Amino acid sequence: MRLVPVILLGIWLQVAILPLFGQGLGQITSNIMGAACIADNMFSKTIFFVMAFYDEGAVCLGHVWYLGCEFWYAAIFPLNAALYGVHKALGVTFTVLLSIGSISWCWYQSIIHNTTPYQQLRLPPVMEQDMANDTYMRPWARYDAYGVGILFGWLILAERKGNGFKNFVKNNKIVGYMVVIALWFLSLFLLYFTIFGFSGWCFLVDFENLWDKRIDLYYESLDPTSSIKWDYITGCSSTNDSSAAWNALHRAVWAFALGLLIFLCDSGFGFTINSFLSFTVRILRI
C-alpha cells in the first residue's frame, strides 16, 4: 500500500503533464497510456492491482503490471509459509507445484501459438490481439521465478540458522571447494546462456547463408502453419518444440542461476563478486 501514492503521482503525470510536451520519443505509448487511464475504469483497476486479470492488461501506466503480478504472489505467500511451518516438504511441494503450473502455461501457449524463442514476446503483429493468452503480464505466467525465489529464501534462512553448507565446505576442504567452484560455474554458465543462448547457439541456424535468407525466414515465420520460427532480434530460427521448451523454462533457469549466486555470496563464498555486489557508497554518512 505504500506504493499507492507514487502510483497516483505517476498516473497524474501520465494523464495531465506528459501530453503537454507533444510528440516525441516514447510519447506515442505515453499518450496511449494517458488516455487509457481515464477510460474503462482502468484507473481503479491499476491502483487495486487487478489489471492483469482483464484483457486490456496494464494499459494505464503500463509499467505497473509488475506490481499487479507481485501483489498477488505476496497475497498467496502466507499459505506457502503456513504449509512450510506445518512441514518443510509440504511448503516446498506447494511452491514447486505452483511454479510448474506457470511453466506449463508458458509451454502450452508457446506450442499453440507457434511462438518464436525470443524471450517472452510474441511477434509484434500477433501480440495485440492475443492478450487473453499472454505469457508476459499475466500473474499465472510468471510465478516460476517468484517460486524459485521463495525456495532460495528458505534455503538461505536454513543456512543462516544452521550453517550447514559452510560447515560442509570447512570439514571437507578439497571436495567442499570443488563443489563451490562447480556451483559458481553452473550459476554463471546459466546466466550467460539465458541471455546469449539463442543468439549464438540456435537450434536450426544456417549461419553461412544467414544474411541472404533473413527475409525469407522472417516472412515464413509469420505464417502460423510454418514449423520454422525466426527471431528477428537475435537472428535465430528454431522448431516449435525447441522454442516451447525455451519459452517455458528460461525464466525458471535464470531465477535458479541468480538464486544460486545469491546463496553462494551470502554463505561466504562470493569472493570478489560478493564484495562488488555488496559495495556501498557512503556519501550520506560523510
Add this chain to the structure above:
Amino acid sequence: MIASAVVFCSYAAFLLVVSFFPASKFRALKAFHVPTNYLSMVDISRPAKAIRCIDGIRVMSIWWVLMGHILTQLFSLEENLSEVSLRLRENSFMRSLVNALPSVDSFFLMGGLLMAYLGTEKVTDKTLMN
C-alpha cells in the same frame, strides 16, 4: 493546465497536512507521511540479517531495465527495424542490453527470496501450528 495545477496543489496540500502530524497519529495514512518515507529511503544502514549482495543485483537490474526500454522505444519509431535488428546481432553487448527481459525475473526472484527470508517466521509464529 489549470485542472492539473489544481489536482497537484490539492495533492501537495494533503501531503503537507499529513506530514505536519507525527506518523504515529495516522497509521492508515502512513504511506502519505513524507518525512518517514524520506528517512527510510535515504537510510543506507544495513542490519546483520540483510543479504548484502542483493543491493548490487538490484542496481544492475534497474539499469538494465532502463537501457532496455530506451532501446526498444527507439524500435517503435524506426522504419528500417528489420535492418537495425539484424545489425544488432553483430554486437553481443548491445544485444544483451536490448534483451533486458530477464531483469524482470531478477526482480521476481528477489521479491520471492526476501518474502520467504523475512516473512516466513512472521507467518509461522502467528499460526496455531507452532
